[in-house]
Amino acid sequence: MTTVFLHPPGIYDFRKRPVFIGAMSEAVPSTPVFEMYPMGFVSMAHYLERHGHRARIVNIALKMLNSEKFDAEKFIKRLNAEAFCIDLHWMAHLHGAIEIAKICKKFHPNTPVIFGGFTSTYYHDEILTKFSFIDYVLKGDSCEYPLLKLIENLNKTDKEDIPNLSWRKNNIVKSNPITNVPETVNFVIDPKFMLKLIIRDMDIDANLPYRSWLDEPTMPILTSKGCLYNCVNCGGSSECYKRIYNRKKPAFMEPDKVIEQLRLNEEYIKNPVFFLNDIRMGGKRYYEEVFKKIKKEKIDLPVVFELFSPLTEEFAVTLKSTFAHYNLEMSPEDASDDVRFCAGKNYTNEDVENSIEIALNNDCDKFDLFFMLGLGKQSKKSIYRTLDYIDSVIGKFKKFKNSGEREHKVYPFISPYAPTLDPGSIAFENPARYGYVVLHRTLEEHYNAFDRYSWKDFFNYRTENLSPDDIIDLTYDTAVKLSHIKRKHEMVDDRYVKNTEKQVEISRDVMKKVAQISKTGIGINDNEREINLLRDEINESMKSLIHKNRELNWPRNRKSLNVYVMNILGNILRRL
Ligand code: SF4
Incomplete structure (x- = not known):
């Protein structure tokens, strides 16, 4: 069985x-x-x-x-x-x-x-x-x-x-109490095991982690469980780990296991390795040991690291001396220090810009900056100020190649935090203090909300300044405005901007139609033709607003797992 x-x-x-x-x-x-x-x-x-x-x-x-x-x-x-x-x-x-x-x-x-x-x-x-x-x-x-x-x-x-x-x-x-809380993370994800499942079940898509995995396989490394930080809207904060999951302190993957995982990735996946969580949480000795072993083993994979706090010169130098190619990700959330502090992130815009500066001076290939909308204490004004800030950051860090062409290494994104405030998070437990109003508390209430027609209905919160309607409206508005900013800096072309505008127009139109259905309570069998038409429009509207496939992905090696799986399947079929 x-x-x-x-x-x-x-x-x-x-x-x-x-x-x-x-x-x-x-x-x-x-x-x-x-x-x-x-x-x-x-x-x-x-x-x-x-x-x-x-x-x-x-x-x-x-x-x-x-x-x-x-x-x-x-x-x-x-x-x-x-x-x-x-x-x-x-x-x-x-x-x-x-x-x-x-x-x-x-x-x-x-x-x-x-x-x-x-x-x-x-x-x-x-x-x-x-x-x-x-x-x-x-x-x-x-x-x-x-x-x-x-x-x-x-x-x-x-x-x-x-x-x-x-x-x-x-x-x-x-x-029963949560007593199984291992003090180390020693589980290596073996792509061979995943391949074994695919081959045994003869059911490729049943086993794939996500749709484009065979073409763009990524195998992140979870070097730790738990967190040292307390972002108030995060269900995986230090405080939540202690209160809900009974983890008193983060657990880390032993350096040798990290190497084992990287070796497997190098052999089978070949694509960039995303180090989940900030490896610096393990302390200097920990990451230096990991990096030393990576150098010794001559592991040569592009890597991506998350920064939960500002980058230091010392860490950047270590990255540069260890990896031929590395990317960094940081999530300042909002350009207002007040909003960011309230969200539980204790660093300033100056810290963000210093981090970028240090990274670029130390050969970082790409620095992704993530901003959010729909956070407590945010206002329409602060969100538009964030767009201005993004504009200035792109301008400040763009470089010119010898050919005169612009070169961008800083990629800002802005996306909605919505629609649910993580249940159990610090802000969910104490919403007024952090600028939130919780609309659904129980699981049943959440289920009923998700049983409706639109992401507007799914919101389990509003903020003191923004309603779900505001957050949705701002999502579309900022997507268009950001595309214009990126075009101004020659990061994207006119086609990109037009696509974003078209995408937003379709989404707004679909929103209106779905709201009408939601209001009149029309059932899915009431008018099948209309519903089918609407479903097609909805599918069209589901294309990404931030063109994440193009901008979020990292450089790939050409030989992917797809080739590997196809070789294995070919060998098996030949033997049948
Ligand atoms: S969002 Fe904040 S609290 Fe949550 S995992 Fe990241 S750093 Fe930790």
Whole structure:
């Protein structure tokens, strides 16, 4: 029997319902369907297999995205599973996760349905109280061992000794403490294991982490779990880790494991490695040891690092001496220091500009700057000031090549934080203090909101200055204005600007139509032709506003995993 990991789409069934997801996924590699499954799926599946169990990953979201004909119900009905594991990590997956769980239980009433992830942890009690088709919640940030224990003890009545588990006993919700909190992160994601699953199931898209993975595979390295910082709207802040996931301090990946992961990436993925979280959180000794080993092993991959605090000369020099190519990412959120401080980030614009300066002086290939809109204390004025600031930063750091051509290494982005304030985050618990008003508190309220038609309905908050309508309007307005700024600096051409304007026009038009449906309560069967037409328009509107595929991606090596998989599949087919 197999433990089946199912990754749901954000909204089920986005192909049938006229639902307008808007710009929710602008800052992540997924499409608006949120088809990217969590890395934890691979580590848990691998862990189960290493302990003699069989596991399968099915990216339901991607299968739905890739084929109009894919029937999720029929597919799930045919599965023969020992247990279904469904991720509900971030709130964006709630609707899909609940619907997929219902389908699992409908066709397999005796097969346990297990939820996991941050959102599941925060709402574990409500999940088990209100949603009878979900049997277990595994809490915390590390569930490999608890899942193994659960799978091995599914038939036992008493499950008190399974760490991190919430469950029902005689209709009463029991919550075992979160005691499985490993002090190191030592799980290496092995692309060979993922390839093994693809080949064994003969189902490529079921196993892919996201749509473009074969063409543009990335294998991020999670060098740590936990955080040292307290951004108030983040469900993964230091305070949240302590209060909700029982992690008192961050855990780090041992340097040798980092090397092992990089070696695997070098062999199979070949593309840039994204170091998730700021490696400096482990301290100077930690990252110096990692970098020393990278040099010794002559690992030559382009890398991307996140900066949770300003860059120092000393770190930049170390990066320069270790990597031939590196990119950096920093998220100042807003150009107003006040808004940024209120968001929990304690650095100034001067610090941001110093960081860029240091990076560029130390051969950084690209410096991405992320700004957000929809934050507490922000106002329309502060958001437009942020655009002016972006304009000045691009101008300040553009360089001229010998040929006279402009060269840009600083890429600013502005995208909505919306539509949900992370449940459990510092601001969610104490909204007034940070300029927020929370509109939905319970999981059920969130589910009902996601069951509606438009991302405007999905908002679980407003700010003291901005309503959901304002945030949406600003999203479209700033997208156009930013494209004009980038054109002014010759970062993009006229076509780019026209595309953005067209995209915004389509989105605004779709918003109006969907609002009308929402108001009149028209059902999806009321006027199928109209609904189908609207669905086509919605699909058109789903193209990225910030052209992230072009601007967010990093330089690629030409030989991708696609070639590798095709070679393997070719070899297998030849042998059949
Ligand atoms: S957003 Fe802030 S709190 Fe959250 S992980 Fe990043 S640095 Fe940590």
